[in-house]
Amino acid sequence: MKKLLNKTHFSYTHSLASIGEKMNNTTTKWNPKLYNDKHSFVYNYGEDLINLLDPKRDERILDLGCGSGQLTFKINELAKEVIGIDKSPEMIQDAKSKYKNIEFQVADASNFMFNEKFDVIFSNATLHWVTDYKGAIESMFNNLNPNGKIVLEFGGKGNVQTIVNQLRNSLAKREYLEQSELKLWYFPSIAEYSTELESKGFRVIMAQHFDRPTELADENSGIKDWISMFGNDFFKNVTTNHIEEIKSEVQEMVKSECLIDGKWFADYKRIRVIAIKKNKTLANNV
Numbered sequence: 001m002k003k004l005l006n007k008t009h010f011s012y013t014h015s016l017a018s019i020g021e022k023m024n025n026t027t028t029k030w031n032p033k034l035y036n037d038k039h040s041f042v043y044n045y046g047e048d049l050i051n052l053l054d055p056k057r058d059e060r061i062l063d064l065g066c067g068s069g070q071l072t073f074k075i076n077e078l079a080k081e082v083i084g085i086d087k088s089p090e091m092i093q094d095a096k097s098k099y100k101n102i103e104f105q106v107a108d109a110s111n112f113m114f115n116e117k118f119d120v121i122f123s124n125a126t127l128h129w130v131t132d133y134k135g136a137i138e139s140m141f142n143n144l145n146p147n148g149k150i151v152l153e154f155g156g157k158g159n160v161q162t163i164v165n166q167l168r169n170s171l172a173k174r175e176y177l178e179q180s181e182l183k184l185w186y187f188p189s190i191a192e193y194s195t196e197l198e199s200k201g202f203r204v205i206m207a208q209h210f211d212r213p214t215e216l217a218d219e220n221s222g223i224k225d226w227i228s229m230f231g232n233d234f235f236k237n238v239t240t241n242h243i244e245e246i247k248s249e250v251q252e253m254v255k256s257e258c259l260i261d262g263k264w265f266a267d268y269k270r271i272r273v274i275a276i277k278k279n280k281t282l283a284n285n286v
Helices: 019-023 030-036 041-053 069-078 089-096 133-142 161-173 189-199 222-229 240-255 281-283
Strands: 061-064 080-087 104-108 118-124 145-157 202-215 263-277
Touching: 041 118, 041 145, 041 263, 061 069, 069 080, 069 118, 080 089, 089 104, 089 145, 104 189, 118 240, 133 145, 133 222, 161 240, 161 263, 189 202, 189 263, 222 240
Parallel strands: 061 080, 061 118, 080 104, 118 145
Antiparallel strands: 145 263, 202 263
């Protein structure tokens, strides 16, 4: 089994003037059962990204942010080798229990290194959770072979803005000001992210930003379930009574925009990027 190497941490200091700065060093605890039961759309939508990935039989591929391993398994059927990594021990444990013939490891997307490099790095619905995006780009670049490729999809500018803005408002109204200012995600524009990739040495060959209204599983509690799954870090030091009250209020307040024909939808906006690690030797000879 190939092991991760120790690596110097790539630090990136965010300039945060808000009073929520103290809360930003948070680690999300994932619930595999809730994820698989009510939020399977995450990996179901990712199946289309595998078509864009187009895995080859001679390729070694990293699934960055593999979650419970559903997409890793599909890639494994098409590629020479695939390894899945995720920061969540709970998700990695769930993946290992499902797919025993695939290698899964707990690792940080912003700070990882393998002995053997990859031909392709694939990532679905993960990189918006990595606020140290410079570290993530650095790690992807360093773990690719020359002319290696990244195929990425994650939340882009404006993602879940309706839900999150109301959640922040409901928290602030109850004087949970630090919680309301939490910087949990990184939702860049394609111009911003492409610039970051190019500054490291990638050549961006495709970049898209698009709307994807996403139907939620439960018609009665869709928005509340979404908050429980993806926004639970906002409720650090919030009383139990207020947590349930806030979730219900958010669902009610976004009804005009997110309840369509009796079904709840999250206002997703996604980025898709394909980029190549430039061969510096060839580039310098041109």
